[in-house]
Amino acid sequence: MALMDMMETVLEGSGLLELWETLAPWLALDERQLIFVFATPVFIAVTLxxxxxxxxxxxxxxxxxAIRNFALGAGYQMTELLFAGLxxxxxxxxxxHYRILDLELNWVTGLLTFLGVDFCFYWMHRSSHRIRWFWAAHVVHHSSERMNFSTAMRQNATNIFNGMWIFYLPLAFxxxxPVWIGIAYALSLVYQFFVHTTLVGKLPRWVELVFNTPSHHRVHHGRNPGYIDRNYGGTLIVWDRLFGTFAAEDEQAPPEYGITRPVHSNNLLVLWTHEYRDLFRAMSRPGALPLRLKHLWKPPEWDRESE
Known part of the structure; x- marks a missing residue:
């Protein structure tokens, strides 16, 4: 079967997509992107x-x-819109097309899709902190020294080229x-928008036990020694509890937001690319090629002199 036939099969029966095509036939969006289109006015209202x-x-x-954060988010959405389909x-x-199982959408498979996407998000997010190539794209989200709803929009326009979408491929196989995967992923990101705030304290214990919350995510954005590389969960925090990356917010040690090597620039291109520049600069230093390539997959703090 030709590639276009495969894609048409995947998109068959997509109600939200048909709605959008009626409203704006000149611009083709998939369901995931369509969710963001409708969610963005809500994001703006909540931010205000x-x-x-x-x-x-x-x-x-x-x-x-805050305005700059929304501009960063717009750049991310634009490259996703233009290049995700390609x-x-x-x-x-x-x-x-070569999937192992034929799964029909029902409550069970819907729940499994949500859990699978959230599980993959955890490992994608964890990798985006511990593998420098992925961190080069993700760092812009953490470079703000403030925590508010606009921070959630602070994304990198290079994400689609960076390849973090590969973490969800096993679900399709x-x-x-893929339409279900995209919808579950988009809804997860919508949920995560609302954990970027300092206005919500700790929620009831059972909520904090199971779900990612503003308290947990404030820890994730902290650069305090005890908070760095903690709480990677998307919608659920149970993965962090299971895999040893959970840290609770300490009211006596409020998070200091930002990254350990601050970037003092308001230029969108600099914010999007500064870590790539530093990465390739480190790789360009003289040395054996295998050692130089290690910068791509080693943690951001790794240097050749440390080995």
Missing amino acids: WEYLRIRHDPTRMDVPE IAFPVYAFLY VGFN
Whole structure:
């Protein structure tokens, strides 16, 4: 079967996509991107609500930075819109064509899709902190020294080229429809938008035990020694508890937001590319090729002199 036939099979019966094609036939979006289109006005409204409550606190809100964060998010959405269908989706369609199982969408497979996507997100997110090539794209999300809803929009336009989407490929090969995977992923990101705030304290114990919460995610954005590389979960925090990466927020040690090597620039291109520049600069130093290539998959703090 030709690649386009595979893609049409995957998209068959997509109601949200048909709705969008009716509203805007000149622009083709998949369901995942369509969810973001409808969610963005909600994100803006909630950000304005938060702004009214923290606007007088410069440690929590800086209007130029908030606008810049949404611009970073727009760049991310644009490259996803233009290139995801060319780069990632054909691979998903190919693997789904040769899938192991034929799974129909029902409550059980829907729940398994959600759990599978969240599990893959955990490992993708963990890898994006511990593998420098992936960190080069993810670092922009952590480079702000403030925590508010606009920080959630602070994403890298290079994500689609960086390849972090490969972590979800096994789900398509097992037999989960890529459309379901995309929807589950988009809904997870919508949920995660709401954990980027300082206005919500700790939630009831059972919620904190199972779900990613603002308290848990504040830890994730902290650069305090005890908070670095903790709480990678997307919707659920159970993966961190299972795999030993969980840390609770300590009210006596509030998170200091940002990265250990701050980037003092307001230029979007610099924010998107500074870690790639440092990565390739490190790789360009004289030495054996295998050692130079190690910079790609070693942790961000690794250096050749450390071995």
